Amino acid sequence: MSTKLVLPILFALLFVSCEVDPFEETSGKTLDVGSLSKMKAPHTCKDEEHWVEAADGTIYWDENATSQDTTKPGETYLGEAVILFNGSVNEKPGTENNLFGEDAKLAKAKVYGPSGTNDIKNYDGFTMGSDNKKFGAIADGRYQFNYDDRGKSGKLQSHWAVENRGNIPALNGYNPNPNASTNREFKNGIFIHTSNKNGFAGTYNNGKNGISEGCLLIVPSIYDTEGISINNGWDQFNQQLQGVKEGTLQVIRK
Incomplete structure (x- = not known):
């Protein structure tokens, strides 16, 4: 294959997220997202204070923990x-x-934010994708999430990547997604993002694509006629995590 063909292909693969992230809008559905997902303002977390997990599984804010080395035995x-x-x-x-x-x-998502013990919020979320039999899902487990400067491609934007877009074990050890370009034991290009603004999270393009093909979803934010938020949704999620560079993500299904 010539260099002229190889470079565009590699460039295209580099920007794929959630395995395939098409730009098409669904028929009659608006792929819309708030601009808050682009915000990265400083937060009030002190350098010497981070979250840790105690031996009994309790998560708490440790005033002296900045790494595993400074965390209690x-x-x-x-x-x-x-x-x-x-x-x-x-x-x-x-x-x-x-x-x-x-x-x-739906799933329940709890976020322990960077400002400490008073910065804990609950959200409705979704972990199983638009059609898990066709596209699969990521396996239960503990992962790292990070703020990805480039961000997810497509209209449902996000900067919250899981494992730096890299390989993540697939649920039940198999990724059925026909759009996948990785080892079938894994999924990659995974982000945390939201659904369509109206809450639509299904498939489109005659079922060939999904709003989520394995990515984790937080429900959209809802506002009343006066513009006041009536739920914790995607906008609040991004506001809470402003300035965060990386942290821990855990998926548990019962």
């Missing part, structure tokens, strides 16, 4: 922020593949 250093997804393999969107739809079964 028998405890685990988690970092300046922690995201916990507690879900189920039976998660599903509600009516019309909407996260806000009737009979939706």
Whole structure:
């Protein structure tokens, strides 16, 4: 293959996220996202204070922990922020593949933010993808998340990458995604992002693509007619994590 062909292909693969992240809009659906996902303002976390996990599994704010070396014996250093997804393999969107739809079964996401013990918020989330039988999902486990300066491509923007876009074990050890370009035991290009602004999280392009093909979702933010937020959603998630460079992500399904 000539150099003229190789370079464009490599360049295209480099910018793929969530395995395939097409730019097409769904028919009748608007792929919209708040600009808050681009914000990276300083936070108030002190350099000498981070989250740790005690021997009994309790997560707490340690005034002296900045690394595993400065964490108490028998405890685990988690970092300046922690995201916990507690879900189920039976998660599903509600009516019309909407996260806000009737009979939706969602995960719960708890975020331990960079400002300490008073910076803990709960969100509704989703871990099983738009069609997990077709696209698969990431396995339960503990991972690192990081602020990715370049950010996820496509209209559903995000800067919160998992394992630096690298390989993550697939649920049940197999990635069925026909769009995948990696070893079938893994998924890659995974981000935390949101659904369509109206909550739609299903497939499109005649089922060839999904809003999530393995990425983790936080529900969109909802506002009343006066512009006041009535839930913790994607905008609040980004506000809470402003300035965070990296932290710990854990996915648990029961």
